[in-house]
Amino acid sequence: MMLKDKMRQLGRRDFLRYSAAGAGALMAPGLVRPARAETAGLTMHTWSAAVDTVQSHLSAFTAETGIPVNYGNSPWAQYREGMVAKFVGGAPLDAMWVSDSWLPEWAEAGWIAPVDEFDSLMKYNAEAEDFCTQSMTYGGRQYGLTYYTDYMAFLYDEAKLKEAGFDAPPSSWDELVEQSRVMKEKGIAEYPMMLAMAQESWLIEFISTLVYSHGGRLVDDSGSAVMQDSKEGAVEALQWVVDAVDKHKIVSPACVETGELAGLKSFAAGNHAFAMVAKYRLRMLNDPAQSQIAGNVKQAMMPQGANGSHATVGWMRFHGMSTQAAQDKARAENTAKLIEWFGGKSDGAYTFQKLLFLDIGAGFGVKPLFEDPEIRAAYDSYGDVNMIQAQQALARKKDTITPWFGEWNDTNGSAWQSAILGNVDAAGAVKKSADLWNELKDSY
Amino acid sequence: MLFLAPVMAVLGAVAVFPIAYSLYISFFSIKLTRPNRTPFVGLKNYTDLLGDEAFWGAVWRTVSFSLVSVSAIAVIALLVSLLLNQEFRGRRILSTILLVPWAIPYVANALMWKWIYDSSYGALNGILYQLDFIDKYMVWLGDQDKTLFLIANAFVWKEVPLATILLLVSLKSIPADLYLAARVDGATVWQRFVHVTLPAMKPGFMLVMIYETMMAIRHFDLFFVLTEGGPGSASHVLSWHIYVETFRNLSFGSGAAMSYLLAIATFALSYLFIRTLGRKI
Incomplete structure (x- = not known):
C-alpha cells in the first residue's frame, strides 16, 4: 500500500489517539530512563x-x-x-x-x-x-x-628592535616605554606595544600579568582584596596602561575594543614591536603561512615594574x-x-x-x-625552549579564582576600561573593583 | 474541546509554563552555582534592581539607543517608501536591493559591521582615509562617545527595509481619489503630503513604531558581537545586563526579575504608542 493511501486512512481520531499514546509513553515514569x-x-x-x-x-x-x-x-x-x-x-x-x-x-x-x-x-x-x-x-x-x-608571554619583533637601534628587548616596563618612544619617532610603529584590553575572557589574564609583574597582587591569601592598596601593584599597573595610551601613546586607544585574537592578528601583520599574548601563540607567529613577521618573533622575560619581577600569570x-x-x-x-x-x-x-x-x-x-x-x-x-621553560617557572596562578570570580570579573574589566578611557582615575577604578570584590566575598 | 487538547497541552508546556515559572523564580534568590541555597526573597530582586545604579545606567543607555535608532528608522523608512511609491525606471531593482539587509541574519550583520568598524583594517577607516576625510585610522567602537551611535547605525541598516515595506503598504492603500480631490481643491504637493499622505500612513507608522521600539529595547546580537557591553560600560544596555546576570553570573532569580521589568516596559511603551498614535485612526 502506498504511503499516501496509508495517510488517507489515518483519520483525526487515529491521529489524536496515536499522539496521546506517544505522549503518554514519553511521560510514563520508568520509561524515561537516564542514558x-x-x-x-x-x-x-x-x-x-x-x-x-x-x-x-x-x-x-x-x-x-x-x-x-x-x-x-x-x-x-x-x-x-x-x-x-x-x-x-x-x-x-x-x-x-x-x-x-x-x-x-x-x-x-x-x-x-x-x-x-x-x-x-x-x-x-x-x-x-x-x-x-x-x-x-x-x-x-x-x-x-x-x-x-600555558602562561602569558612577552614577545617582540626582533627586526623592529634592531631597526630602532636596540640590541636587547626591554627588561622593565619603563624601558619598554623608552624603546617604544624611539620606535614612534623613527616611524617604525605607530603603537609599538600591543595590549588587548577588550572585555572578554582573556582580560583577567592580561590584568593579572600586569599586576604580578609590577610586584603586586589583586587578592591576598585570605581572599580579601588588596588591589586597592597602592603598594600592591594593581594601581601602578593600571596607571602604566593609562599612561601608555594617553601620555606616551605607545598603546592604541583601540586596545579597549581589541580582543586577544584581533591583537594577535595585528601583531602578526607587523603593526607592533611588542606584544603580550599567550605563549602558545609563538608557534603561529613564527609560521610564515600565518604571520608576516615569521622568523622575527622572539620571547623575552615579562618586563618588570619598579618594585616588581618577571612574574607572569x-x-x-x-x-x-x-x-x-x-x-x-x-x-x-x-x-x-x-x-x-x-x-x-x-x-x-x-x-x-x-x-x-x-x-x-x-x-x-x-x-x-x-x-x-x-x-x-x-x-x-x-x-627558545630555555626561555620558555624559565618563564614558565615564574608563572603564578590567578589569585582571583573564587566562587564569585564570574560575578566580579565583568565589573573589574569595565573598571579597568573606564580608567583607560579616562572616565575615572586608576585608583578610583581599582577601588571600585575592590569594593565589589569584598561585597561579593561577604555575600558568599 | 477534545480536539484542542493536544494544542493546548503543547502551548501550555512551551509557552504558559515557562512564562509562569520564570515569574515564580523571580521571587527567589536562585544562583545555579549555589544549588543548595535558593531562598524565597519575595520582591527583593525587584526592589534591589530599582536601587541599582548599574541597572539605571543600562536603562538610560537602552532608552538612548532606542530613541536614536527608532527615530532614524522612521525617518529613513518614510523617505525610502515615498521614493519607492513613485514610478521610475529601476524601481523594482531598487526595491529588491533594499531587501538585502533584511535578509541577512542578525549575527552575520553584526559580524559584518564589526569588520567595517575595526580600527586597524575596517572598511570605514579605509574609505574615509582614501577620501581624505581622516589623516589616520580612527578608533570607532573603542570610543565610548561613538559606540552607541555606531551600534544604532548597524541596527538601523538592518531594520529600515522592513519598516519601509510596512510604510509602503500604507502608501499603496491610499485611494488615488483623495489626491485627485486635493488637487482639484488647489492643494500644493506639501499640503497633499501633510493632509492626505501622512494621516493615511498613521496605521503603518504605529506598527513601525511599536515593532521597532520593541526590537530596539530588546536588541542583543549587535551588543554581544560588537562590544560585549564595552568599552567601559558605554554599550551596557538592558538586554546585555540581563544576559550577564542570567547566563554569566547564572543568577536566574534576578535575571528573571530584570526580564519582567523589561517586558513591562515594552508593554507600557506599546500601549503608549497605541493610545497616542492610534487615537485618531
Missing part, C-alpha cells in the same frame, strides 16, 4: 579541542582497560553554561575538563569531587609545575590532573571527576584510571600531554616533558 542505565562504562565531556586526539586516546584506554567511555564535547564558548546545566539536571557524567577559573564555583556547588585520595593520581604532583597543582587545589583539596597549561585546564562518579566506589576507581590515562602517564609516558603539544601546540604542566627530545626540537623550531 547511563543503557550504557555501561564512563561518560566524559570536554570542550571541542583536539577531538580526534582525544577520541583516539580514549580508544586506546578502552582497549587497555576494557572500560568503554561515552565521549561528548561542546564548544568552549558555551562549555561552562552547558556543564552547569548538566550538573543541575543530573546528567550522567564521570570525567570532564575543568578550567581553573571554575574550580571554586564547581567545588562549592558539589558538582566535582577531590581526587587526592587516589595515590595513583597524586604521585604525579612531584613532576608537575607548582602553579598547576595550586590551580587545581581548592580548600586544601586537589581536584584533578593537568590537561594543558599561568592558567591551566584539568581532568576532573564528577561527584556522582565519586559516590560510587567502582565508578570512581574507573574514573581515576581514565584521569590518569589522560593527565598522568599511559604506557609509562605523558602520552596525551605530549600528543596535544605536538598536535596543537598546547602547553604541558609536567616538567619532565621539557627534556623530551621531540618536544625540545619542536619548541626550538619556533622559539
Whole structure:
C-alpha cells in the first residue's frame, strides 16, 4: 500500500489517539530512563579541542582497560553554561575538563569531587609545575590532573628592535616605554606595544600579568582584596596602561575594543614591536603561512615594574571527576584510571600531554616533558625552549579564582576600561573593583 | 474541546509554563552555582534592581539607543517608501536591493559591521582615509562617545527595509481619489503630503513604531558581537545586563526579575504608542 493511501486512512481520531499514546509513553515514569542505565562504562565531556586526539586516546584506554567511555564535547564558548546545566539536571557524567577559573564555583556547588585520595593520581604532583597543582587545589583539596597549561608571554619583533637601534628587548616596563618612544619617532610603529584590553575572557589574564609583574597582587591569601592598596601593584599597573595610551601613546586607544585574537592578528601583520599574548601563540607567529613577521618573533622575560619581577600569570585546564562518579566506589576507581590515562602517564609516558603539544601546540604542566627530545626540537623550531621553560617557572596562578570570580570579573574589566578611557582615575577604578570584590566575598 | 487538547497541552508546556515559572523564580534568590541555597526573597530582586545604579545606567543607555535608532528608522523608512511609491525606471531593482539587509541574519550583520568598524583594517577607516576625510585610522567602537551611535547605525541598516515595506503598504492603500480631490481643491504637493499622505500612513507608522521600539529595547546580537557591553560600560544596555546576570553570573532569580521589568516596559511603551498614535485612526 502506498504511503499516501496509508495517510488517507489515518483519520483525526487515529491521529489524536496515536499522539496521546506517544505522549503518554514519553511521560510514563520508568520509561524515561537516564542514558547511563543503557550504557555501561564512563561518560566524559570536554570542550571541542583536539577531538580526534582525544577520541583516539580514549580508544586506546578502552582497549587497555576494557572500560568503554561515552565521549561528548561542546564548544568552549558555551562549555561552562552547558556543564552547569548538566550538573543541575543530573546528567550522567564521570570525567570532564575543568578550567581553573571554575574550580571554586564547581567545588562549592558539589558538582566535582577531590581526587587526592587516589595515590595513583597524586604521585604525579612531584613532576608537575607548582602553579598547576595550586590551580587545581581548592580548600586544601586537589581536584584533578593537568590537561594543558600555558602562561602569558612577552614577545617582540626582533627586526623592529634592531631597526630602532636596540640590541636587547626591554627588561622593565619603563624601558619598554623608552624603546617604544624611539620606535614612534623613527616611524617604525605607530603603537609599538600591543595590549588587548577588550572585555572578554582573556582580560583577567592580561590584568593579572600586569599586576604580578609590577610586584603586586589583586587578592591576598585570605581572599580579601588588596588591589586597592597602592603598594600592591594593581594601581601602578593600571596607571602604566593609562599612561601608555594617553601620555606616551605607545598603546592604541583601540586596545579597549581589541580582543586577544584581533591583537594577535595585528601583531602578526607587523603593526607592533611588542606584544603580550599567550605563549602558545609563538608557534603561529613564527609560521610564515600565518604571520608576516615569521622568523622575527622572539620571547623575552615579562618586563618588570619598579618594585616588581618577571612574574607572569599561568592558567591551566584539568581532568576532573564528577561527584556522582565519586559516590560510587567502582565508578570512581574507573574514573581515576581514565584521569590518569589522560593527565598522568599511559604506557609509562605523558602520552596525551605530549600528543596535544605536538598536535596543537598546547602547553604541558609536567616538567619532565621539557627534556623530551621531540618536544625540545619542536619548541626550538619556533622559539627558545630555555626561555620558555624559565618563564614558565615564574608563572603564578590567578589569585582571583573564587566562587564569585564570574560575578566580579565583568565589573573589574569595565573598571579597568573606564580608567583607560579616562572616565575615572586608576585608583578610583581599582577601588571600585575592590569594593565589589569584598561585597561579593561577604555575600558568599 | 477534545480536539484542542493536544494544542493546548503543547502551548501550555512551551509557552504558559515557562512564562509562569520564570515569574515564580523571580521571587527567589536562585544562583545555579549555589544549588543548595535558593531562598524565597519575595520582591527583593525587584526592589534591589530599582536601587541599582548599574541597572539605571543600562536603562538610560537602552532608552538612548532606542530613541536614536527608532527615530532614524522612521525617518529613513518614510523617505525610502515615498521614493519607492513613485514610478521610475529601476524601481523594482531598487526595491529588491533594499531587501538585502533584511535578509541577512542578525549575527552575520553584526559580524559584518564589526569588520567595517575595526580600527586597524575596517572598511570605514579605509574609505574615509582614501577620501581624505581622516589623516589616520580612527578608533570607532573603542570610543565610548561613538559606540552607541555606531551600534544604532548597524541596527538601523538592518531594520529600515522592513519598516519601509510596512510604510509602503500604507502608501499603496491610499485611494488615488483623495489626491485627485486635493488637487482639484488647489492643494500644493506639501499640503497633499501633510493632509492626505501622512494621516493615511498613521496605521503603518504605529506598527513601525511599536515593532521597532520593541526590537530596539530588546536588541542583543549587535551588543554581544560588537562590544560585549564595552568599552567601559558605554554599550551596557538592558538586554546585555540581563544576559550577564542570567547566563554569566547564572543568577536566574534576578535575571528573571530584570526580564519582567523589561517586558513591562515594552508593554507600557506599546500601549503608549497605541493610545497616542492610534487615537485618531
